[in-house]
Amino acid sequence: MILTVTLNTALDITYRVRSLRPHASHRVSEVVERPGGKGVNVARVLAALGHEVTLTGFAGGPTGEVLREALASTPGPVVDALLPVSGATRRTIAVVDELTGDTTQLNEPGPQITPAEWGTFLDRYDALVPGASAVALCGSLPPGVPVGAYANLVRTARSAGVPVLLDTSGEPLRRGVAARPDIIKPNADELAELTGSHEPLRATQDARRRGAGAVVASLGAQGLLALTPEGRWRAVPPAPEYGNPTGAGDSAVAGLLSGLLDQLPWPDRLIRAVALSAATVRSPAAGDFDRAAYEKLLAQVSVTTAI
């Protein structure tokens, strides 16, 4: 079982409007709701690849109920181990402009987590980790969760000998890296914020020095740059993808974990991650991917040694 942790789950709402103009009133022509949060997307992709997945984190309020009901009807073996909390799960609103195709994002901060709720989560996590073959820690922290939360969760997984991947940003990433996670998967902005360097290879090296076992930087159309104990590679899709990039990074995380569990060598894990990521851009929603495109892309991703 792969354990994905999403402390700040979300009800992802997508609105279509003809043209978004500040200060105007807009009629929303289409409303789509989906369970969201990075770890939820990762879980959905892993389940679609045939892995057993358990999802933990927090869910609360009417939005949390909607999220859990939708998760229950998701195809694939995703076990819901979310903890109920008194606050309400946040909403994210993606407003798609039909004229330009642009998306404008509005993200609620998330529920206030009480110290008692955080304590209950730590107990739940401690109980789940020994049964996991890998752990993914994904996304932002809701208010009330200590900023060193991920460092704590990384240490628990390492003590249990379970490989742990961390995908977050800002101070939670900085603290988490110092606890020596097996893999981190920052994007270019997150990597620059962590290291102060906008040069990906230099920044990736710096991130490894800070404690990460492997650093896999997701660089958009330039694919992945990976510095690992086995070597360093660039994995690049055959052509830039056009579509909805939301969730592409989450699919890369799912690919890395899937390849780890299948005991693939690093270059093949990267191929899987890049192919999934590109196939997700072709799909309209985060956490979904175009399976035909994925299978075709597996043969088309190029991996070269990074120098």
Place this chain on the structure above:
Amino acid sequence: MILTVTLNTALDITYRVRSLRPHASHRVSEVVERPGGKGVNVARVLAALGHEVTLTGFAGGPTGEVLREALASTPGPVVDALLPVSGATRRTIAVVDELTGDTTQLNEPGPQITPAEWGTFLDRYDALVPGASAVALCGSLPPGVPVGAYANLVRTARSAGVPVLLDTSGEPLRRGVAARPDIIKPNADELAELTGSHEPLRATQDARRRGAGAVVASLGAQGLLALTPEGRWRAVPPAPEYGNPTGAGDSAVAGLLSGLLDQLPWPDRLIRAVALSAATVRSPAAGDFDRAAYEKLLAQVSVTTAI
């Protein structure tokens, strides 16, 4: 009891962001949720004025539950006679830009109402109308409700001898007016759409000819222009109000009904409507008004014969 009808109730959500920019990602710093829809705002103001109010229309899904729970905790005697429906009550999102103070509005269309649900509503309405001293029909129609719905509801009220006010727009207004409601309260845009004329006095005369007993046009800072069987007046606040105009028109509707029930002559009804409307602009939320400002404004609104 005053009966207010809100077929397309809403969960009104207000987001504060630092500065809304299309195609960017925004962290929402504050989230406020309130029961909404024009007839809900009217009911809240009437209740605050001491009138007994019954609220009917549709509510469904998780958003409908949140709306009904919030209504139950609203101070004042608002009786919830909303009908449950299979679809979910719509959300409206008002995004307040902290830099400019501007508001950008995103309105979901509302739940699909089935023919059976509409039939059940008509039975409920027929049962409620004879016990009402006035009826207010407010706002847009959710999908599935026939475009002639308000005409139908106006006729039922008139047959029962209960005064009926209609506050809607577009084709539902055009059809509703032909059924001869006692009062309509269009704003300048709605009046122009109904009559084809942008000249308020001419348009108001035309709207009366189409069937409305009285036409009270709300003209923003220029106050109200009323053409009634008793005479024609302009009622103007002492100075333009600065604040949040959302719900000002709904408060004017509440003022007109309140004055009707208190058997005030038309000029005094208009004073009440303008004072409530202006006091609502000073209040941060639709359906609320600044009571001290309201009482002061009652002595300051000027009413003159419209020529």
